[in-house]
Amino acid sequence: MAKTISKTTTHYSEDRGLSGAAAAPLAADDELGDELEAPEVEPGLQTMALVAPMQAAGTRLDVWLAQALPQFSRNRLKAWIEAGAVTVDGATVDPKQKIRGAETVEVLPQAPPEEGAFSAEAIPLDIVYEDATIIVINKPAGLVTHPAAGNWSGTLLNALLHHASVLHGVPRAGIVHRLDKETSGLLVVAKTLEAQTALVRQLQARTVKRIYWALVAGRIDGAGTVEAAIGRHPTQRTRMAVLREDQSGAKAAVTHYRPLTHYSHAGAAATLTECRLETGRTHQIRVHMQYIKHPLVGDPLYGQAPSKTWFTRQALHARELALVHPRTGKTLTWEAPLPPDMEELLQSLESA
Numbered sequence: 001m002a003k004t005i006s007k008t009t010t011h012y013s014e015d016r017g018l019s020g021a022a023a024a025p026l027a028a029d030d031e032l033g034d035e036l037e038a039p040e041v042e043p044g045l046q047t048m049a050l051v052a053p054m055q056a057a058g059t060r061l062d063v064w065l066a067q068a069l070p071q072f073s074r075n076r077l078k079a080w081i082e083a084g085a086v087t088v089d090g091a092t093v094d095p096k097q098k099i100r101g102a103e104t105v106e107v108l109p110q111a112p113p114e115e116g117a118f119s120a121e122a123i124p125l126d127i128v129y130e131d132a133t134i135i136v137i138n139k140p141a142g143l144v145t146h147p148a149a150g151n152w153s154g155t156l157l158n159a160l161l162h163h164a165s166v167l168h169g170v171p172r173a174g175i176v177h178r179l180d181k182e183t184s185g186l187l188v189v190a191k192t193l194e195a196q197t198a199l200v201r202q203l204q205a206r207t208v209k210r211i212y213w214a215l216v217a218g219r220i221d222g223a224g225t226v227e228a229a230i231g232r233h234p235t236q237r238t239r240m241a242v243l244r245e246d247q248s249g250a251k252a253a254v255t256h257y258r259p260l261t262h263y264s265h266a267g268a269a270a271t272l273t274e275c276r277l278e279t280g281r282t283h284q285i286r287v288h289m290q291y292i293k294h295p296l297v298g299d300p301l302y303g304q305a306p307s308k309t310w311f312t313r314q315a316l317h318a319r320e321l322a323l324v325h326p327r328t329g330k331t332l333t334w335e336a337p338l339p340p341d342m343e344e345l346l347q348s349l350e351s352a
Helices: 061-068 074-082 156-163 165-169 193-204 284-291 340-351
Strands: 011-015 048-051 086-088 104-107 127-130 134-139 184-190 209-217 224-227 230-232 240-242 254-265 268-277 316-324 331-335
Touching (some): 061 074, 061 086, 061 104, 074 086, 127 331, 134 156, 156 165, 184 193, 209 340, 230 284, 240 284, 254 340
Antiparallel strands (some): 048 104, 209 268, 224 254, 230 240, 254 268
């Protein structure tokens, strides 16, 4: 019989004990975005009108435009066509449409989406703690942490710039570590350059305490540690993988884990597992748990494809965070309850 996991409330406590270390590069748990944003209008540029020549008849629209407007790449022109920024005789069309000759083609140049990446956006934030030095956020699943290819807007960074204008003066709007897009939970943001430096030092020294709860496939009966280097998958560029330490791009990664609760669903076992990070590599918990044959439930990249029976995202939540406050020197600890979707998932497994 699975035991009930009691709900917790978001809170923080303070004591002393963690320490800093030497300066180091930013640590990051990078997310890989998959949603394209429509480009914004390029300021100062006017609509360009062209008449397609008869000798272009039979040529694809995007191919002909790339020849007629060599200052723009074919990929960019294709994106503008798909975004409705190119019309043929006043109508929006498909990039593959063939030119007949004598059509009027109008092109409204668009700005690359990355040009608006560092703009403030009014996106709600679940702020767990804030003072003049740091902000602790309980990030919901579905929110990208930092703008990147495919996710140039609608990110946590954009929300932070709207929430606190002081963050315009801090690199990456104060972000020092990341959570994957579909991972929920706690992360800390620095509001000053000094705080950012101090937090980066703590991350490099591995003194920041980061505890996650993950629902994984299979039964885990005892605690353990995965110490295996992680790097970009050699052939599948959207994935990370366990690599040999001497392989190019391999970075040391350490994850400690212990089982919390066992479940059974339709004859399949699952384990609610506590994972504690020493390092913060991209997709670290997801890769390490797959490596020991216990992929996260609902993880479409490293486990089985999500289904209505189980879950629609990787079941992973950053539940606890502890660090030394950059200004006071006191150790602060925060805990965030499981989000409603994970709580409902566990309750359904418990009742089963």
